[in-house]
Amino acid sequence: MLLKEGEIRIPSGCAISGLISRDGNRINGGEIVKSISYMHDRSNGLGGGFAGYGIYPEYKDYYAFHVFYNTNEARERTERFLDRHFDVINLSRIPTKKIPAIKNEPLIWRYFVNPLPTKIASSQLDEKEFVAKCVIRINNDIDGAYIFSSGKNMGVFKAVGFPEDVGEFYRLDEYDGYAWTSHGRYPTNTPGWWGGAHPFALLDYTIVHNGEISSYDANRRFIEMYGYKCTLLTDTEVITYIFDWLNRKQELSLEDIASIIAAPFWSEIEGYEKSEPEKAAKLKYFRNSFSSLLITGPFSIILGYTGGIMALNDRLKLRSMVVAEKKDVVYIASEECAIRAICPDCGNVWSPRGGEPVIINLSEEGKRKCL
Amino acid sequence: MPVNFFPAEFEVVRNADKCIKCRACERQCSNEVHYYDADYDKMLSKDSSCVDCQRCVCLCPTGALKIRPNENAFRKSANYTQQLMIENYRQAGTGAVLLSSMGTPKDYPIYWDKILINASQVTNPSIDPLREPMETKVFLGKKPSGIKKNPDGSINTEMTPYLELNTPIMFSAMSYGSISKNAHESLARAATELGTYYNTGEGGLHKDFYKYGPNTIVQVASGRFGVFKDYLDAGAAIEIKMGQGAKPGIGGHLPGAKIREDVSKTRMIPMGTDAISPAPHHDIYSIEDLRQLIFSLKEASEYKKPVIVKIAAVHNVAAIASGIARSGADIIAIDGFRGGTGAAPTRIRDNVGIPIELALAAVDQRLRDEGIRNEVSIVAAGSVRSASDCVKAIALGADAVYIATPTLLAMGCHLCRSCHAGKCNWGIATQRPDLVKRLNPDVGAQRLVNLVHAWDHEIKEIMGGMGINSVESLRGNRLMLRGIGLSQKELDILGILHAGE
Numbered sequence: 102m103l104l105k106e107g108e109i110r111i112p113s114g115c116a117i118s119g120l121i122s123r124d125g126n127r128i129n130g131g132e133i134v135k136s137i138s139y140m141h142d143r144s145n146g147l148g149g150g151f152a153g154y155g156i157y158p159e160y161k162d163y164y165a166f167h168v169f170y171n172t173n174e175a176r177e178r179t180e181r182f183l184d185r186h187f188d189v190i191n192l193s194r195i196p197t198k199k200i201p202a203i204k205n206e207p208l209i210w211r212y213f214v215n216p217l218p219t220k221i222a223s224s225q226l227d228e229k230e231f232v233a234k235c236v237i238r239i240n241n242d243i244d245g246a247y248i249f250s251s252g253k254n255m256g257v258f259k260a261v262g263f264p265e266d267v268g269e270f271y272r273l274d275e276y277d278g279y280a281w282t283s284h285g286r287y288p289t290n291t292p293g294w295w296g297g298a299h300p301f302a303l304l305d306y307t308i309v310h311n312g313e314i315s316s317y318d319a320n321r322r323f324i325e326m327y328g329y330k331c332t333l334l335t336d337t338e339v340i341t342y343i344f345d346w347l348n349r350k351q352e353l354s355l356e357d358i359a360s361i362i363a364a365p366f367w368s369e370i371e372g373y374e375k376s377e378p379e380k381a382a383k384l385k386y387f388r389n390s391f392s393s394l395l396i397t398g399p400f401s402i403i404l405g406y407t408g409g410i411m412a413l414n415d416r417l418k419l420r421s422m423v424v425a426e427k428k429d430v431v432y433i434a435s436e437e438c439a440i441r442a443i444c445p446d447c448g449n450v451w452s453p454r455g456g457e458p459v460i461i462n463l464s465e466e467g468k469r470k471c472l
Numbered sequence: 473m474p475v476n477f478f479p480a481e482f483e484v485v486r487n488a489d490k491c492i493k494c495r496a497c498e499r500q501c502s503n504e505v506h507y508y509d510a511d512y513d514k515m516l517s518k519d520s521s522c523v524d525c526q527r528c529v530c531l532c533p534t535g536a537l538k539i540r541p542n543e544n545a546f547r548k549s550a551n552y553t554q555q556l557m558i559e560n561y562r563q564a565g566t567g568a569v570l571l572s573s574m575g576t577p578k579d580y581p582i583y584w585d586k587i588l589i590n591a592s593q594v595t596n597p598s599i600d601p602l603r604e605p606m607e608t609k610v611f612l613g614k615k616p617s618g619i620k621k622n623p624d625g626s627i628n629t630e631m632t633p634y635l636e637l638n639t640p641i642m643f644s645a646m647s648y649g650s651i652s653k654n655a656h657e658s659l660a661r662a663a664t665e666l667g668t669y670y671n672t673g674e675g676g677l678h679k680d681f682y683k684y685g686p687n688t689i690v691q692v693a694s695g696r697f698g699v700f701k702d703y704l705d706a707g708a709a710i711e712i713k714m715g716q717g718a719k720p721g722i723g724g725h726l727p728g729a730k731i732r733e734d735v736s737k738t739r740m741i742p743m744g745t746d747a748i749s750p751a752p753h754h755d756i757y758s759i760e761d762l763r764q765l766i767f768s769l770k771e772a773s774e775y776k777k778p779v780i781v782k783i784a785a786v787h788n789v790a791a792i793a794s795g796i797a798r799s800g801a802d803i804i805a806i807d808g809f810r811g812g813t814g815a816a817p818t819r820i821r822d823n824v825g826i827p828i829e830l831a832l833a834a835v836d837q838r839l840r841d842e843g844i845r846n847e848v849s850i851v852a853a854g855s856v857r858s859a860s861d862c863v864k865a866i867a868l869g870a871d872a873v874y875i876a877t878p879t880l881l882a883m884g885c886h887l888c889r890s891c892h893a894g895k896c897n898w899g900i901a902t903q904r905p906d907l908v909k910r911l912n913p914d915v916g917a918q919r920l921v922n923l924v925h926a927w928d929h930e931i932k933e934i935m936g937g938m939g940i941n942s943v944e945s946l947r948g949n950r951l952m953l954r955g956i957g958l959s960q961k962e963l964d965i966l967g968i969l970h971a972g973e
Contacts, residue, residue, distance in 0.1 A: 110951065114595060289595060313596040315938055316945030318952065326843045351619040357627070364942075366605045386629035389611040392944035398596050399939075417604060417941065419597055 106297030110334040114287035115299075115311035116143035116264075117422075118434040119403040120443075121280035121410050125467030126429065127155060130273030132443050133281035138265035139442040140285060140435060143311075148286030148298035149267035150259025152307035152405045153278035155471045157254050163190055163213040164232055167250035167257055169295055170208040175245030182243070186235055187214035195258075195271065202266035207295060211256075229349065233304055241330060247296045252305030252407065254471075259284075259298035267298075279463065279471045280410050282403045284309035300405070301337040303345050307405040310337045311435055312420050315398030323393035336400065343394055344404055355404075355411050359458035361387045362396045363416045403433055408472060409462035418455030425450040431461045477561035479544045480519035484528075490536035491515055497528035497537060502895040502907055525888040527897035559818070570818035573891035573901070575718060575810045575855055575877060578822050582810070583829035583962070584861045588971055590952040591937040599941050601932040607942040608928055610637045610872050612709075612849040613778045613802045632802065633778045635709055637872060638667030639928045640943055641862060643920075644807075644853050644874035645691050645713065645782070647673030649726045649735045649747065650814030650891065651880075652908040653680075655900045658883055658916025660684035665917070666924050671874070672698075674713055674724065674749060676738040682706045689780065692769065694723055695749035697739040704773050709803070712765060714753070715784030717807030717854035719816035720825045723749035726815075730894050730903045763799040770800070778802035785809060785831030785854060786824075790838035797839055797848045805874060806831050808854025812877045814901060815892035828854040829868065833966045836869025836948060859930030868966065869948045882923040883916045 118136045122128055130153060137149070157165055166183075170176040183189055191213040197206065221231045236251045250257035255278075258271040264285040268274075284299040300307040314320070314336045321331045321339050327350075329342040343362060347353045353361075365384055373381035388395070399419030404411040412433045414422050425432045425440045425447040432440040432447060440447055453459050463471060484505060493515055497506040503521040506528060508514075522539060529537045546554045559570055592598040599606070613634030620628040643659050656670075656678065663670040664687045671689040676698015681688070690707030692699050704710060715721065726735075726747040736743040756762050766779050781796045782805035783789065793804050808828025813821065832852045839845040852865040853874035865873050881887070884898040891901035899911030931943070940946050954971040955963045963970055 313939075315592070315596060315940045315952075316949060319945050319947055319949040322840055322948045322950070323845075326840050326845060352621075353619060353627075367607055367609055368605060382629050383627060386627070386631065388944075389631060389634065390615050392611070392615075393947065395942055395944050397940045397942055397945040398592075417599070 106294050106333055106335065110317070111288045111297070113148075113289065113313065114143065115309075116140035116285040116435045116439070117283065117309045117311050117401060117403055118432075118439045119280070119282035119309070119405070119410050119412070120430060120432045121461050121463075122430050123461065123464045123467050124429040125155070125279045125463055125470035127277035127279060128281060128430070130156075130268065130276040130278070130281065133283045134265055134268030134273055136432075136434065136439045136443045137268075137283040137285055139439045141263065141265070143287060143435060144263055144285030145287045146263045147261055147288045148259070149262055149264030149284060150257060150298045150300050150309075151264070151268060151271070151273060151281060151283045152250075152255065152257045152300045152302065152309070153273070153276055153281050154255045154305075154405055154407065155279040156256055156276045157213075158471075160191065160213045161254035163215055164251055164253055165256050166212040166214060166236075166248050167195060168210045168212070169247045169249060170210065171245035173208070175243055176208060176210065178243050179239055179246040182235075182239060183212060183214060186220050187216050189214050196275070197270050198272050200266060200270055203260055203262045203270040206260065206270075229304055233345070236303070237330065241332060249296060250302050252302065252307075255305050255307070255405070255407065257300050257302045257307055259300065260295050261298060279467060280405060282307060282309045282405045282410060297333060297335065299335075299337050301333070301335065301341045303341050304349070305405075305407045306341055306344050306348075308337045308341045308344070308402055310340060310400055310402045312336065312400030312402075312415065313398055314340075314396050314400055314415075316396050319393055320396060340396065340400075340402060343396075347391075347394070348406075355460050356458055357387070359413055359456065360384055361391045361394050363413055363456035364388050364395050365456060366416065401435065408468065409460065411461070412453065412459040414453060414455045414457070416456035418452075421452075423450060423452050424459055429464070429467075433459065477565070478558040480522065480542050482519060482522045482524045482539050483542045484517035484519050484522055485538040485540060486515060486517065487536045487538075488514075490534040492534055492536075494533060496531055496533060500527050500531050500897060502897050502902075502904070523888040523890040523893070524886075525890065525897045526886040571815055571892045572818040572821050572889060573815055574812045574887055574889040576822045577889070580810065581827065582855075583827055583958075583966065584857070584864055586956050586958050587829070587864050587966070587968065588954045588956055589860065589863060589867070589934060589938070590954070592939040596939045598939055599936040601929075601936045604936075604941060606932040606936055608639045608931060610640045610943060611635065612637065612851065612871055614848065615846040617846055633776055634802070635669060635778060636667075637669070639924060640866060640872040640931070641924055641927060642668050642689070642851065642872060642874050643670035643879050644876035645671035645673040645689075645711065646814070646876055647675030647691075647697075647726070648678055648738055649675040649730055649903070651901055652896075652899055652903060652911060653678060653734065654908050654911040654913045654916065655883060656681060657913040658911065658920055659879060660688065661913065661917035662920030662924070663687040665921050668924070669708060671711060672707070675726070675735065675747075676740065677703055677706055678734065678738050693749050694751070694753045695747060697741065697747060697749070700740070701772065704769065707777065709778045709780055710769050710773060711780035711782055711805065712753075712762070712769070713782045714756070714762070715782070715786075715807065716813060717784045717809050717811030717825055717828070718813035718821050720784030720786050720809070720820070721751060722817065722820060723751045724815070725749075727894065732903050735903060759795045759799060762796065766800040780805055780851070782807060782853075785826045785828055787826060789826070789831045790834040793835040794838055794842055794844070797844050801848055803849045803851060804835070805851040805853055806835060807874075808832075808852075811854030812880075828852055828856070829864075830962075830965050832865060832870055833868045837967055840948075859927040860934065862927060862931055863934045863946065864953060866943060866946050867949050867952050869950075871947060878923060879920055882919045883911060
């Protein structure tokens with residue numbers, strides 16, 4: 102019997118692509134669909150997905166939950182849970198377009214919600230933690246319900262299929278955002294389940310990832326000590342939780358997180374001991390304290406978050422990834438063709454070194470417009 | 473003439489054509505097996521004294537010698553084996569507890585040999601350690617539970633005291649007394665050169681070896697032999713020995729014959745007296761007492777050194793380890809029941825305790841379930857026999873391993889399991905000056921360095937095959953392991969899948 106994603110660990114190869122307008126100009130979703138479609142051969146039709154930031158300006162103060170349901174019963178149970186814990190401002194089916202390439206879709210719903218202040222107070226958690234706990238609880242406890250997007254003014258769209266078909270299915274050309282990431286998946290066997298497609302998201306963090314990390318179980322068993330439960334058994338899931346823990350909970354900067362998960366080699370750290378002893382001490386501290394969060398094996402990831410995106414390769418750079426710019430827009434993709442497809446005259450094309458984070462945040466103007 | 477109830481265990485086979493009667497074997501054998509008969513102009517042997525240490529075989533210039541098991545056989549019984557019958561004869565003759573040395577020779581499951589390691593194919597590249605950096609540096613000690621910031625917003629990078637190892641392999645405790653000064657010197661010098669640590673065992677630290685202090689773990693055991701301020705100050709870490717895998721629940725006994733002048737001084741006990749470590753520490757009758765000893769030692773060493781608590785792997789090892797992790801220890805060393813010993817009651821060595829593989833897996837999982845795995849590092853000991861055993865131990869959850877028997881092999885030991893007799897022909901487990909000098913510490917140290925280098929290379933090769941380029945990504949990475957021929961219960965305890973899953 103074929104096991105569902107989460108019951109078995111499925112390695113995947115992949116394509117990733119992302120872009121951001123630093124000045125907060127809104128970019129149509131059709132652009133990212135076009136970009137990823139040029140890497141068609143890096144996917145095999147068993148998963149594609151997108152994350153858009155700044156796509157719900159009219160609801161930007163509410164958490165947008167995107168949910169897959171297998172049955173109406175699961176939907177009713179989930180909605181009862183949401184009613185108990187949240188103020189639901191708006192709910193609807195996510196608009197989709199029937200196309201032959203995308204089949205067997207689950208029920209796909211969207212909710213704009215805010216947690217009830219009384220519930221937050223009695224939980225003794227901060228708001229984000231409360232929301233994250235509710236999402237994890239629904240995903241674990243309600244059979245047939247799966248919240249695959251849960252941040253504010255952003256959303257994940259994913260399915261089993263080629264990414265360009267997934268984009269058409271979700272009518273992404275009807276959305277505009279200041280940043281987009283996308284993913285085409287090449288799993289080595291059939292996950293058969295939409296939840297297994299990428300991006301993986303928790304709150305406003307989303308990860309698209311190309312690679313297969315060899316440190317997976319070391320990372321998983323460490324992060325699970327801190328209240329996370331890796332139910333999908335995918336790299337993307339565990340990497341998202343690592344970012345959530347280090348960035349949201351430990352309040353480490355993205356640069357520092359890069360030097361934990363793609364830590365410099367000892368030979369490099371020793372080189373800093375004389376020239377930059379404080380830097381060497383910090384890097385050694387990170388490698389000692391958070392050794393179980395070092396990620397080895399090939400990966401190229403794009404992390405999306407409110408106000409920016411970050412790209413990172415494993416420290417040996419075992420996966421291709423290029424970056425390019427034009428005016429205020431920065432493009433990142435597995436292959437340069439995916440960038441040239443939407444920006445033929447882009448400049449400053451370069452390949453970041455292994456372990457070198459590329460962090461692009463909204464400019465002050467962009468923040469004023471979008472946040 | 474008294475009846476000899478059992479025959480010699482070994483038979484010395486001498487090829488008369490090859491033997492040149494040089495009498496080297498006679499000079500080499502502390503058990504006085506070989507002798508020259510002038511009347512017959514022939515080398516003869518007293519087989520019943522032979523322990524099969526292979527010294528004469530290795531030293532015979534013409535290769536004339538062979539030691540083989542005596543083929544004389546009692547009537548076969550699967551229940552009353554010949555070994556068991558001989559032990560009963562022996563006890564009927566002496567009225568004494570049977571003594572043994574080194575790890576149990578009994579045929580218990582060796583889980584290392586029922587675990588297989590993964591490698592990359594297609595979806596993920598393997599990494600060639602000859603071309604890419606491959607890291608085996610390890611830190612042992614408490615890790616912070618989260619980031620602490622300084623008032624200026626920068627990250628507070630202070631750590632509690634820790635050990636830094638260039639390779640995840642340390643030399644396990646063997647006391648001066650149970651092994652020779654030259655053996656200790658070999659270990660100390662090798663640990664220094666390798667950037668790892670050796671362990672004094674419970675016999676104190678010889679004054680000549682204080683200079684190796686930065687690579688020394690000083691042990692505090694129930695007998696407190698040789699423990700005083702300078703000793704605690706000398707080491708890089710302090711280990712409280714609560715138990716030993718080969719003899720859980722009992723203390724130690726070093727016969728007076730081994731307590732010669734230097735051992736006596738180092739242990740701080742009179743010459744010729746037996747050195748008896750009590751079964752329990754008489755100031756530790758419960759977990760809260762252990763906490764007091766941990767903090768007494770930390771106070772005495774001004775909180776500058778990590779404290780290791782070493783326990784034998786017993787049935788409820790996970791709960792015990794959890795208690796220790798909450799008691800201020802920085803490192804827990806777990807010693808499995810197949811581990812070695814200089815002397816242990818045979819019945820205890822062969823029947824008490826549990827295998828390190830199961831104990832390690834249970835402890836690592838329990839500490840994670842309780843969210844306190846960061847409070848301590850785990851060192852696995854008790855029959856880690858090769859680089860692949862190291863890799864498996866680390867993937868099950870160990871931060872590092874302790875090895876002892878392989879270090880003895882490196883120095884020449886042939887596992888004759890007669891350490892308790894004190895007549896080690898290889899100059900290791902003896903205090904007889906004429907035997908001790910057979911072990912040259914220059915050679916011993918070099919061979920130990922070679923051994924660990926070889927293992928470290930192998931660990932790197934295996935890691936590279938898995939696509940892992942740093943040992944911390946191997947630690948607790950149980951997905952890299954599969955069981956072969958194990959029951960579901962065993963797999964559940966080890967926390968691994970079966971091969972093919």
